[in-house]
Amino acid sequence: MPSAIPEDSVGLVTHQDFTVEETLPLECGRSLPGYNLRYECYGTLNADRSNAVLLCHALSGDHHAAGYYQPEDRKPGWWEHLVGPGKPIDSRRFFIVCSNFIGSCKGSTGPASINPETGEPWGLDFPMVTVKDWVRTQAALADHLGIGCWAAVIGGSLGGMQVMQWAMDYPGRLRHAIAIAASPRLTAQNIAFNEVCRQAIMSDPDFHEGRYSHFDTKPRRGLSLARMIGHITYLSDDAMRRKFGRETRGGKSFSFGFDVDFEVESYLRYQGSSFVERFDANSYLYITRALDYFDPAAAFDGSLSAAFASIQAPFLVVSFSTDWRFSPERSREIVQALYAAGVDVSYTEIQAQHGHDSFLLPIPQYMAVLRAYLDRVAEETGA
Amino acid sequence: MPSAIPEDSVGLVTHQDFTVEETLPLECGRSLPGYNLRYECYGTLNADRSNAVLLCHALSGDHHAAGYYQPEDRKPGWWEHLVGPGKPIDSRRFFIVCSNFIGSCKGSTGPASINPETGEPWGLDFPMVTVKDWVRTQAALADHLGIGCWAAVIGGSLGGMQVMQWAMDYPGRLRHAIAIAASPRLTAQNIAFNEVCRQAIMSDPDFHEGRYSHFDTKPRRGLSLARMIGHITYLSDDAMRRKFGRETRGGKSFSFGFDVDFEVESYLRYQGSSFVERFDANSYLYITRALDYFDPAAAFDGSLSAAFASIQAPFLVVSFSTDWRFSPERSREIVQALYAAGVDVSYTEIQAQHGHDSFLLPIPQYMAVLRAYLDRVAEETGA
Numbered sequence: 001m002p003s004a005i006p007e008d009s010v011g012l013v014t015h016q017d018f019t020v021e022e023t024l025p026l027e028c029g030r031s032l033p034g035y036n037l038r039y040e041c042y043g044t045l046n047a048d049r050s051n052a053v054l055l056c057h058a059l060s061g062d063h064h065a066a067g068y069y070q071p072e073d074r075k076p077g078w079w080e081h082l083v084g085p086g087k088p089i090d091s092r093r094f095f096i097v098c099s100n101f102i103g104s105c106k107g108s109t110g111p112a113s114i115n116p117e118t119g120e121p122w123g124l125d126f127p128m129v130t131v132k133d134w135v136r137t138q139a140a141l142a143d144h145l146g147i148g149c150w151a152a153v154i155g156g157s158l159g160g161m162q163v164m165q166w167a168m169d170y171p172g173r174l175r176h177a178i179a180i181a182a183s184p185r186l187t188a189q190n191i192a193f194n195e196v197c198r199q200a201i202m203s204d205p206d207f208h209e210g211r212y213s214h215f216d217t218k219p220r221r222g223l224s225l226a227r228m229i230g231h232i233t234y235l236s237d238d239a240m241r242r243k244f245g246r247e248t249r250g251g252k253s254f255s256f257g258f259d260v261d262f263e264v265e266s267y268l269r270y271q272g273s274s275f276v277e278r279f280d281a282n283s284y285l286y287i288t289r290a291l292d293y294f295d296p297a298a299a300f301d302g303s304l305s306a307a308f309a310s311i312q313a314p315f316l317v318v319s320f321s322t323d324w325r326f327s328p329e330r331s332r333e334i335v336q337a338l339y340a341a342g343v344d345v346s347y348t349e350i351q352a353q354h355g356h357d358s359f360l361l362p363i364p365q366y367m368a369v370l371r372a373y374l375d376r377v378a379e380e381t382g383a
Numbered sequence: 384m385p386s387a388i389p390e391d392s393v394g395l396v397t398h399q400d401f402t403v404e405e406t407l408p409l410e411c412g413r414s415l416p417g418y419n420l421r422y423e424c425y426g427t428l429n430a431d432r433s434n435a436v437l438l439c440h441a442l443s444g445d446h447h448a449a450g451y452y453q454p455e456d457r458k459p460g461w462w463e464h465l466v467g468p469g470k471p472i473d474s475r476r477f478f479i480v481c482s483n484f485i486g487s488c489k490g491s492t493g494p495a496s497i498n499p500e501t502g503e504p505w506g507l508d509f510p511m512v513t514v515k516d517w518v519r520t521q522a523a524l525a526d527h528l529g530i531g532c533w534a535a536v537i538g539g540s541l542g543g544m545q546v547m548q549w550a551m552d553y554p555g556r557l558r559h560a561i562a563i564a565a566s567p568r569l570t571a572q573n574i575a576f577n578e579v580c581r582q583a584i585m586s587d588p589d590f591h592e593g594r595y596s597h598f599d600t601k602p603r604r605g606l607s608l609a610r611m612i613g614h615i616t617y618l619s620d621d622a623m624r625r626k627f628g629r630e631t632r633g634g635k636s637f638s639f640g641f642d643v644d645f646e647v648e649s650y651l652r653y654q655g656s657s658f659v660e661r662f663d664a665n666s667y668l669y670i671t672r673a674l675d676y677f678d679p680a681a682a683f684d685g686s687l688s689a690a691f692a693s694i695q696a697p698f699l700v701v702s703f704s705t706d707w708r709f710s711p712e713r714s715r716e717i718v719q720a721l722y723a724a725g726v727d728v729s730y731t732e733i734q735a736q737h738g739h740d741s742f743l744l745p746i747p748q749y750m751a752v753l754r755a756y757l758d759r760v761a762e763e764t765g766a
Binding site for chain 2: 189221224240243258
């Protein structure tokens with residue numbers, strides 16, 4: 001908790017809701033009878049509406065990208081390092097929008113919302129949502145805000161997949177695309193980790209086929225395990241070694257039992273149990289499935305460059321050297337396909353120790369690359 | 384199921400039991416009131432007892448390293464590719480011994496055995512066992528078999544840790560040491576994976592604090608999850624891509640649900656559920672903890688070469704290029720410490736696609752390296 005809100009923060013913020021009454025057709029063939037998007041905005045939209053930037057969040061993220069809800073908040077938004085006055089995504093220049101995607105659990109419509117047909121939470125009756133569906137709802141939000149064309153669409157990890165989808169589906173509605181620590185599709189290993197996480201949740205006896213709220217419980221054990229597995233894949237082997245090594249908790253000798261001996265065990269158990277308090281298990285299932293399914297090349301006989309043929313916006317692609325969840329190799333696949341599709345693309349691999357988590361951290365070289373690119377965006381868009 | 388047992392197999396085998404009535408003091412400070420080691424032997428001990436080779440198994444392995452129990456057996460022993468007449472570990476030259484370690488569940492004393500004090504299965508009252516304890520019991524078996532000095536002690540993964548422990552604790556009792564796909568200690572990431580596996584088992588409501596047999600059940604969900612996680616780490620990202628890619632099961636289109644869509648999901652679910660039928664959950668806890676605790680350098684202020692100072696036996700160290708569980712970097716740490724300790728050491732990194740699992744597979748370069756080294760062993764020991 002900062003004693004005062006830092007001057008380089010967007011400061012106190014509030015969320016807003018964009019509620020749509022019309023039916024939303026979905027990629028899976030089903031539809032949603034209306035939906036809500038919860039979102040936040042920072043900065044000021046300029047007169048010619050040319051300075052708007054859309055941020056796309058990752059698996060466990062939300063619309064609260066920057067600032068504080070109250071001065072007492074222990075933590076600011078998830079991208080506070082990058083978003084704010086004078087920061088790389090500068091709220092003095094840009095009008096910055098971030099919305100929680102549908103299927104999540106932070107205020108937008110998702111499996112924990114009430115199904116109007118039954119008056120009960122949707123649970124697993126919620127229709128499958130995809131990256132394409134998210135982008136469509138974000139475009140509706142842009143219409144609502146009067147934003148015909150984003151100066152840039154920016155996202156990391158799963159957010160980077162939304163950036164690609166935006167550039168493919170609405171080529172005339174973004175001037176620049178910035179995809180960070182992203183992948184053009186999950187590998188078999190990525191899918192395997194997601195599957196184990198889902199099995200952990202779905203095999204928890206408190207899951208009740210997704211109707212756990214009806215039983216006034218939740219699959220705590222399963223969701224906690226899923227988060228623990230996730231955390232291992234977000235950090236590099238090297239980052240874990242630097243952070244924890246083989247240190248025992250409190251420097252004690254081995255217990256020769258199954259309680260916590262090592263610091264890394266303590267860390268994981270904490271991450272698992274605290275996540276359960278702030279995230280919905282069904283949302284975890286839906287979002288990991290959306291990750292599995294994302295594969296724009298599939299509709300083009302596996303040709304990513306063919307999938308990218310509609311793209312007009314110049315791209316900045318950023319990867320991190322120790323990211324083994326979405327490795328630099330995956331980013332280079334994106335870059336090569338963009339290049340083959342004739343897209344103006346810049347690429348940087350940042351030397352960073354923190355694995356996939358790096359995209360959330362204030363790594364100087366990363367900050368500098370983003371700052372320089374967004375200077376270009378501001379110049380070209382009059383922001 | 385082979386229609387006939389192949390000629391290059393050790394053929395039909397039977398296990399034997401070595402039962403010790405005396406109390407076994409353990410590294411943890413507790414002791415076992417006697418124990419059983421189940422083991423198998425292939426080949427013939429020569430007159431001067433100089434041709435005996437000890438094989439050390441890994442986490443889910445056992446004493447059944449080669450051959451068949453019955454002609455109908457669907458699968459031979461776990462190291463059939465390497466062990467047999469004319470194979471790299473040649474049963475025509477060597478007398479080959481493999482024992483199941485205590486704490487496991489394949490016939491040697493472990494948490495599923497009866498605690499003589501209570502007349503009930505030990506469960507979590509079983510004392511913690513370590514790599515050092517395993518080696519001590521194997522030395523007792525050597526005494527029992529009249530083997531004063533092994534021509535070689537050989538093991539992969541956790542088996543490689545036993546090889547190192549043998550060379551440190553009984554320097555005069557082995558002529559050669561072969562450590563394959565091993566590590567001088569687990570990294571924080573390794574411990575983290577083990578911890579998630581243990582949490583999966585221990586948080587299963589059917590675990591009953593390890594007393595599940597009393598309730599006529601077992602923690603199927605938890606053990607299955609543990610095995611699924613293990614399998615992801617045994618295979619390289621590349622091997623998974625080659626084996627499964629993003630293929631959907633039966634080539635079908637997406638279900639837009641949470642049943643199996645991808646081949647890799649089907650594979651993992653099968654691996655998980657079949658493991659539950661053949662492995663004890665408590666043993667999984669004990670063995671992963673023994674892995675966590677192994678760290679010979681710790682008693683020497685972190686100096687592995689100091690820990691290795693007692694070693695006399697020449698070493699062959701083998702690693703595999705795509706092994707990310709116990710990476711080549713870990714093997715090189717072993718090699719450097721052996722070299723610094725003045726030990727005669729040979730090292731090979733095998734180019735192989737299959738990750739950690741490679742040590743079980745008939746990879747030509749790997750087979751050739753083992754064959755050549757074991758020729759040397761045979762020559763020096765008169766085998």
